[in-house]
Amino acid sequence: MESTKYVHGYSEREALRLNDQAATLDDIIHNDSRFSKESLVLEAGCGVGAQTKILATKNPDSNFISVDLSDDSIREAKGMIKSLGINNVELMQADIYNLPFNDETFDSVIICFVLEHLHNPTQALNELKRVLKKGGTIVAIEGDHGSTFFHPDSKYAYSAINCQIQLQKQNGGNSNIGRELYPLFKSVELTDISVSPRMVYVDASRPQLVEGFIKNTFTAMIEGIGEKAIKQGLVDNSTFEKGIKDLYRTAESDGVFSYTFFKGFGTKN
Numbered sequence: 001m002e003s004t005k006y007v008h009g010y011s012e013r014e015a016l017r018l019n020d021q022a023a024t025l026d027d028i029i030h031n032d033s034r035f036s037k038e039s040l041v042l043e044a045g046c047g048v049g050a051q052t053k054i055l056a057t058k059n060p061d062s063n064f065i066s067v068d069l070s071d072d073s074i075r076e077a078k079g080m081i082k083s084l085g086i087n088n089v090e091l092m093q094a095d096i097y098n099l100p101f102n103d104e105t106f107d108s109v110i111i112c113f114v115l116e117h118l119h120n121p122t123q124a125l126n127e128l129k130r131v132l133k134k135g136g137t138i139v140a141i142e143g144d145h146g147s148t149f150f151h152p153d154s155k156y157a158y159s160a161i162n163c164q165i166q167l168q169k170q171n172g173g174n175s176n177i178g179r180e181l182y183p184l185f186k187s188v189e190l191t192d193i194s195v196s197p198r199m200v201y202v203d204a205s206r207p208q209l210v211e212g213f214i215k216n217t218f219t220a221m222i223e224g225i226g227e228k229a230i231k232q233g234l235v236d237n238s239t240f241e242k243g244i245k246d247l248y249r250t251a252e253s254d255g256v257f258s259y260t261f262f263k264g265f266g267t268k269n
């Protein structure tokens with residue numbers, strides 16, 4: 001089942017990381033996540049609801065159905081949405097490859113940080129397209145680990161990042177999928193496709209991003225796969241530890257870190 005293949009796992013720490021990531025990136029990736037009044041939006045792969053709360057709050061006049069494969073994540077998301085008093089979201093367990101909705105149900109679909117984990121993103125996009133009304137838009141937001149650069153440079157840090165890329169590949173995913181959004185959207189015959197790169201550039205003059213992005217989003221993600229990577233012999237302990245130390249080093253007063261997300265828009269004809 002797909003859930004066992006999800007490389008980051010479903011730990012409490014990962015839930016915290018997803019929430020930190022969403023809050024930190026809100027302005028950069030969701031500044032234009034606006035849906036028309038009264039529209040019904042499918043959020044596919046909502047996880048613990050980290051993006052859900054942002055999307056629902058930004059679009060109080062739209063209604064969201066947010067689904068995820070993981071029952072536990074849906075339970076957690078339900079608790080969070082209820083505690084925030086958000087009332088335009090319905091959460092349910094569902095598989096993106098086999099959605100329990102009729103054709104042409106939704107005005108828009110949004111999928112964030114999910115395609116990178118799927119073994120067949122084309123099949124998933126076709127299923128999302130099926131439940132989308134004609135004239136509706138699919139929005140996909142994905143990262144691309146190949147877009148990472150930093151100062152001071154470190155081959156150890158790249159080795160640690162490469163472990164994540166390899167593990168995700170082994171699980172059938174693709175950590176460098178951001179650059180493929182355009183061809184993926186083309187392959188499922190979406191039209192009016194546009195892809196907008198969202199660079200997260202961080203230096204000490206942006207302390208919120210130093211904490212929220214370098215430390216709590218990116219390095220926390222790489223750190224989280226260390227045990228698995230070492231166990232599988234992808235890297236030795238000392239190289240991985242140096243890599244993590246060097247990633248944290250980029251968060252110091254003379255450090256620089258850059259990563260690019262990609263946000264794709266495509267319309268169903």
Ligand SMILES: C[S@@+](CC[C@H](N)C(=O)[O-])C[C@H]1O[C@@H](n2cnc3c(N)ncnc32)[C@H](O)[C@@H]1O
Nearest residue numbers: 002018045046047050068069070095096112113
């Ligand atoms: C990195 S998390 C992203 C969660 C959320 N979109 C966010 O940005 O915080 C990826 C999510 O995709 C979900 N997922 C993976 N395969 C899925 C599938 N076939 N159907 C539905 N959800 C799936 C996982 O359960 C996980 O919650």
